Amino acid sequence: xxxxxxxxxxxxxxxxxxxxxxxxxxxxxxxxxxxxxxxxxxxxxxxxxxxxxxxxxxxxxxxxxxxxxxxxxxxxxxxxxxxxxxxxxxxxxxxxxxxxxxxxxxxxxxxxxxxxxxxxxxxxxxxxxxxxxxxxxxxxxxxxxxxxxxxxxxxxxxxxxxxxxxxxxxxxxxxxxxxxxxxxxxxxxxxxxxxxxxxxxxxxxxxxxxxxxxxxxx
Numbered sequence: 227x228x229x230x231x232x233x234x235x236x237x238x239x240x241x242x243x244x245x246x247x248x249x250x251x252x253x254x255x256x257x258x259x260x261x262x263x264x265x266x267x268x269x270x271x272x273x274x275x276x277x278x279x280x281x282x283x284x285x286x287x288x289x290x291x292x293x294x295x296x297x298x299x300x301x302x303x304x305x306x307x308x309x310x311x312x313x314x315x316x317x318x319x320x321x322x323x324x325x326x327x328x329x330x331x332x333x334x335x336x337x338x339x340x341x342x343x344x345x346x347x348x349x350x351x352x353x354x355x356x357x358x359x360x361x362x363x364x365x366x367x368x369x370x371x372x373x374x375x376x377x378x379x380x381x382x383x384x385x386x387x388x389x390x391x392x393x394x395x396x397x398x399x400x401x402x403x404x405x406x407x408x409x410x411x412x413x414x415x416x417x418x419x420x421x422x423x424x425x426x427x428x429x430x431x432x433x434x435x436x437x438x439x440x441x442x443x444x
Contacts, residue, residue, distance in 0.1 A: 229365075231369060231371070232370075236361045239310065239364045240357065240364075242306075243310070247356070249303060250304065250353075302403075305406070306392050306405065307320070308321075309410075319331040330356070381416075381419040392409050392412075
């Protein structure tokens, strides 16, 4: 167990994720404040007979609004957090419009897009849970690399370095678009890591089965 390496990777990835998530929370709070402010167009639409979550369809049918029908495009900062932490993102469904019920966002009902303080509070709880899982994920991946790490060529260190570089680029407006390239490299690194894990499990299973059959035939 290489606990020093685990602490190092966890600290670096937390240092990358915390500013990104805090900036996203500030963006959400500002968007909700703007939505709450009345505008001339909004006061004019209040006189229409159809409510905000319903629309009149053919033959006077009422069609309910479903937020899952919306197309939601992730921002570059959200993509960076996701690509850098794919395993825990799968467990939390972080920032998903309609998270699965068994995920952290689904349990906390953070997919409810009703603008308000309760919505921000639920999202903040998911963010805190995600940060805890990020620290745990990278401590375990760093402490138990599976084989002797070879500096930056090991997938965990490679993903961490790409994540730090992409975060620095995203906070520089003039060259922020370059942050998408390290994020893409991280995605391929995770796919390589998952493929390597599946191959190791399959090889171990085959060896165990072969030894078991050899002992049974002896």
